[in-house]
Amino acid sequence: MRLYLSSFRMGNCPERLASLMRGGRRVAVIANSTDAYPPEGRAEAVNRELAALSELGFAAEELDLRDHFDDPHVASELRRYDLIWARGGDVFTLRYSLAKSGGDDALRQLLAQDVIAYGGYSAGICVLAPTLRGLEEVDDPTWLRSLYDADPHWEGLGILDYCLVPHIDSPEHPESRACQRVADLYRSNGTPHRLLRDGEVLVIDGDDEEACA
Numbered sequence: 001m002r003l004y005l006s007s008f009r010m011g012n013c014p015e016r017l018a019s020l021m022r023g024g025r026r027v028a029v030i031a032n033s034t035d036a037y038p039p040e041g042r043a044e045a046v047n048r049e050l051a052a053l054s055e056l057g058f059a060a061e062e063l064d065l066r067d068h069f070d071d072p073h074v075a076s077e078l079r080r081y082d083l084i085w086a087r088g089g090d091v092f093t094l095r096y097s098l099a100k101s102g103g104d105d106a107l108r109q110l111l112a113q114d115v116i117a118y119g120g121y122s123a124g125i126c127v128l129a130p131t132l133r134g135l136e137e138v139d140d141p142t143w144l145r146s147l148y149d150a151d152p153h154w155e156g157l158g159i160l161d162y163c164l165v166p167h168i169d170s171p172e173h174p175e176s177r178a179c180q181r182v183a184d185l186y187r188s189n190g191t192p193h194r195l196l197r198d199g200e201v202l203v204i205d206g207d208d209e210e211a212c213a
Contacts, residue, residue, distance in 0.1 A: 001111050001159070003204040004119030005128075007166035007196035008088070008173060010052055011121070013212040016203050017056065017083065020117040024082025027053050028063035032097035033089025033123040035066070036143050049087050060085070065097040075106035079115060088122025088166075092141045092152040095127050100148075104157050111159060114206075118159075122166050122175075125196075129156040129163040134185045138178040162192035170198035 002020040010017075034045045046062050053060035063081075068074045078084060084107065086094065098104040110116045118128075126135060132154050141152040156163075165183045167173040186193040196202065200213045 001114065001204060001206065002117035003111075003128075003159075003202070004117065005125040005164060005196070005202040005204070006119070006121040007125075007168075007170070007200050008121050008198040010056075011201035011213075012199045013201045013203065014056055016201070016212065017058075017117075017119060020119070020203070020205060021058075021082045022117075025057065025059045026081045027058045027060040027083045027085050028078065028081040029053070029060055030063055030065060030084060030086045030094070030097075030103075030120075030124070031089070032065045033087060033091065033094035035093050035097065036090060036147055045087065045089070049085065053085065058083070065101040065103055068101040068103070069097075071101055074102045075109065078103065078106050078110055081116060083117045083119055086118070086120035086124030086127070088120075088124055090139045090143055091123035091126045091132060091135050092139055092144050093147065094123050095132060095153045095156070096144055096148060096150060098127065098157070099153055108157060108159060125164045125166065127156055128159040130158045130161060131163065131191070132156050134163070134182045134191070137181045137185070138175050162194055164194055164196060164202070166196050166198070168195040168197050173198055 029049045167176045167179040170176045
């Protein structure tokens with residue numbers, strides 16, 4: 001399994017992405033965590049990711065999971081890429097979109113088979129945990145009802161066996177205090193978790209795991 005897990009945006013180790021992609025260049029940007037944004041704000045969020053990845057020499061394009069809701073062939077679509085990059089935003093909207101498209105099962109399968117690499121930040125890494133409980137301190141799960149008239153999925157993808165809490169000790173990030181409350185909650189109830197400051201990246205390549213900053 002190959003994972004590039006950043007607290008915020010590319011983090012301080014973007015050169016590690018190329019090694020995780022094994023020389024590949026094709027990147028799918030999943031930005032469904034921003035589906036509740038106004039259209040112009042969502043477009044700006046997507047373009048920021050495309051530009052950052054292009055500057056690193058990758059061929060990036062958006063893969064909008066809304067185009068694949070109830071699509072039994074989404075795994076074939078994901079296989080076209082060397083890296084799936086999931087940006088930050090609302091974790092509950094991202095989780096719903098992965099479930100509705102079948103992208104959750106497809107990612108589990110493709111990562112286990114080492115077919116693709118996965119990277120992202122903030123909501124894009126939080127969604128990999130066993131549970132999303134506690135993240136309501138940061139994101140409002142009721143947004144999902146206004147978007148899709150749906151209840152939130154409280155289980156994460158379970159690709160990691162612990163939760164990640166981004167933006168810790170990152171006073172410039174507006175969600176830093178809320179994320180600290182999540183960390184405090186996890187500490188008090190014994191939920192396995194790891195903390196990341198903005199700039200820090202957790203890189204997992206098979207059995208090798210490294211925190212870089």
